[in-house]
Amino acid sequence: MAVAERRERERIxxxxxxxxxxxxxxxxxxxxxxxMDAVADAAELSKGTIYLYFANKEAxxxxxxxxxxxxxxxxxEKNLAKTSSGLDAVQQVLQTYFDFTREHPHHFRFAVSxxxxxxxxxxxxxxxxxxxxxxxxxxxxxxTAIERGQADGSVRLDVDPxxxxxxxxxxxxxxxxxxxxxxxxSQRLPMPVDLDQVVNVHIEAMARALARxxxx
Amino acid sequence: MAVAERRERERIxxxxxxxxxxxxxxxxxxxxxxxMDAVADAAELSKGTIYLYFANKEAxxxxxxxxxxxxxxxxxEKNLAKTSSGLDAVQQVLQTYFDFTREHPHHFRFAVSxxxxxxxxxxxxxxxxxxxxxxxxxxxxxxTAIERGQADGSVRLDVDPxxxxxxxxxxxxxxxxxxxxxxxxSQRLPMPVDLDQVVNVHIEAMARALARxxxx
DNA sequence: TGCCCTAATGACCGTTAGTCAGTGGCTGAC
DNA sequence: GTCAGCCACTGACTAACGGTCATTAGGGCA
Numbered sequence: 001m002a003v004a005e006r007r008e009r010e011r012i013x014x015x016x017x018x019x020x021x022x023x024x025x026x027x028x029x030x031x032x033x034x035x036m037d038a039v040a041d042a043a044e045l046s047k048g049t050i051y052l053y054f055a056n057k058e059a060x061x062x063x064x065x066x067x068x069x070x071x072x073x074x075x076x077e078k079n080l081a082k083t084s085s086g087l088d089a090v091q092q093v094l095q096t097y098f099d100f101t102r103e104h105p106h107h108f109r110f111a112v113s114x115x116x117x118x119x120x121x122x123x124x125x126x127x128x129x130x131x132x133x134x135x136x137x138x139x140x141x142x143x144t145a146i147e148r149g150q151a152d153g154s155v156r157l158d159v160d161p162x163x164x165x166x167x168x169x170x171x172x173x174x175x176x177x178x179x180x181x182x183x184x185x186s187q188r189l190p191m192p193v194d195l196d197q198v199v200n201v202h203i204e205a206m207a208r209a210l211a212r213x214x215x216x
Numbered sequence: 217m218a219v220a221e222r223r224e225r226e227r228i229x230x231x232x233x234x235x236x237x238x239x240x241x242x243x244x245x246x247x248x249x250x251x252m253d254a255v256a257d258a259a260e261l262s263k264g265t266i267y268l269y270f271a272n273k274e275a276x277x278x279x280x281x282x283x284x285x286x287x288x289x290x291x292x293e294k295n296l297a298k299t300s301s302g303l304d305a306v307q308q309v310l311q312t313y314f315d316f317t318r319e320h321p322h323h324f325r326f327a328v329s330x331x332x333x334x335x336x337x338x339x340x341x342x343x344x345x346x347x348x349x350x351x352x353x354x355x356x357x358x359x360t361a362i363e364r365g366q367a368d369g370s371v372r373l374d375v376d377p378x379x380x381x382x383x384x385x386x387x388x389x390x391x392x393x394x395x396x397x398x399x400x401x402s403q404r405l406p407m408p409v410d411l412d413q414v415v416n417v418h419i420e421a422m423a424r425a426l427a428r429x430x431x432x
Numbered sequence: 433t434g435c436c437c438t439a440a441t442g443a444c445c446g447t448t449a450g451t452c453a454g455t456g457g458c459t460g461a462c
Numbered sequence: 463g464t465c466a467g468c469c470a471c472t473g474a475c476t477a478a479c480g481g482t483c484a485t486t487a488g489g490g491c492a
Contacts, residue, residue, distance in 0.1 A: 115401055116325060123404065136406035139407070162409065163414055167417045171388070172390065173393065174391065175383065176390075177331065177390065178331065178382070188348050189348070191352065194379065201379045201383045202387055205383060
């Protein structure tokens with residue numbers, strides 16, 4: 001049945017075309033302002049068709065998010081390869097993730113709303129499964145960096161790699177969240193602040209907290 | 217004009233009654249699921265009337281949030297009075313804020329969406345001004361704790377109190393965000409994790425990063 | 433040629449934030 | 463005491479948007 005195979009290829013191609021359109025629009029306006037009608041228009045399809053390929057708006061967004069986080073992993077691995085110690089690698093994971101969110105702020109906002117969605121978001125779809133897996137890979141790099149540091153003597157031995165990696169990840173999440181919205185946050189705070197500086201302060205603080213010996 | 221004064225009192229009382237209703241409902245369902253019709257029903261007013269007292273849903277939520285954060289400040293001050301050193305006070309600020317968000321998870325979610333809203337949210341209303349001011353007070357306590365630690369020798373001298381307080385605040389934000397959604401986050405991660413432990417790991421790490429001397 | 437199956441359509445629905453022309457009761461001038 | 467005017471309040475209405483479904487188009491197979 002060559003017909004069935006062609007149909008399957010066409011189906012995948014159409015799905016990718018929808019994702020292309022959604023990704024383009026998302027880069028402009030973000031996930032929350034993304035309109036399903038606009039996606040349909042941009043993909044030159046009717047709205048109903050979008051729902052033949054994605055269960056709902058969130059599943060579509062997860063599809064876009066999966067594509068983006070795919071771009072992060074090779075960059076992260078390239079940067080990690082250059083590091084001289086485990087502690088250096090820890091800092092590199094944080095810095096690379098930060099740089100990535102600067103390039104793709106909407107992706108980060110989506111990740112935050114996904115993580116904080118509670119029961120609201122139905123993430124049982126295939127697109128979410130994939131996204132979840134990718135996030136796990138990033139976290140695994142942090143765990144590995146800590147273990148490497150404990151092996152090479154740059155990271156203190158009394159930290160537990162997995163909880164510590166989660167601490168690094170979640171605290172970085174907060175710092176990035178604030179930095180990403182620095183214009184509005186600094187307006188919204190009563191004191192003057194330099195929120196770019198805070199990112200460096202944070203990465204430095206994390207390094208001090210993990211370092212085996214007091215750093216200069 | 218005793219009439220004008222009575223009118224003003226009534227206006228304030230009505231506003232408070234609306235806030236009462238909104239706060240009650242918010243505690244049940246959260247800000248996002250709060251329906252303006254439901255607020256109107258609960259306050260025994262028509263929906264239009266709600267909009268005579270609050271510009272929009274966000275302003276109403278900011279009103280509720282202001283009330284809640286008002287509860288935090290006295291508790292924080294009480295807890296800080298018991299601390300034995302500046303470093304201890306830093307930890308107490310973090311712990312108290314964490315405990316508060318456990319009691320009022322919806323408030324925290326609102327704060328996060330406010331901070332990450334970018335241009336979306338119009339926070340020029342009076343309710344937001346007040347809320348902003350209160351958040352500033354909490355931050356100020358963190359700054360003061362660091363300065364106190366530098367004075368009493370518990371905190372290293374090479375940290376700049378304001379950026380460091382912002383680092384503490386924003387990183388704690390991320391850790392709390394993850395903890396608040398721990399059920400869904402742990403489901404969504406491919407590895408098993410204890411997210412309550414991560415909060416303690418974080419506060420410990422922060423203390424190590426700020427401590428003047430290596431802690432045991 | 434004609435039947436069938438799949439992909440695609442777009443008018444339609446439900447929900448919900450926000451609006452506005454209309455109502456009624458209190459006030460204060462006369 | 464009367465009544466014009468003001469003001470708080472009303473609730474039906476609109477707009478926007480995510481999601482649905484009865485219907486249609488057209489390629490493939492007997």
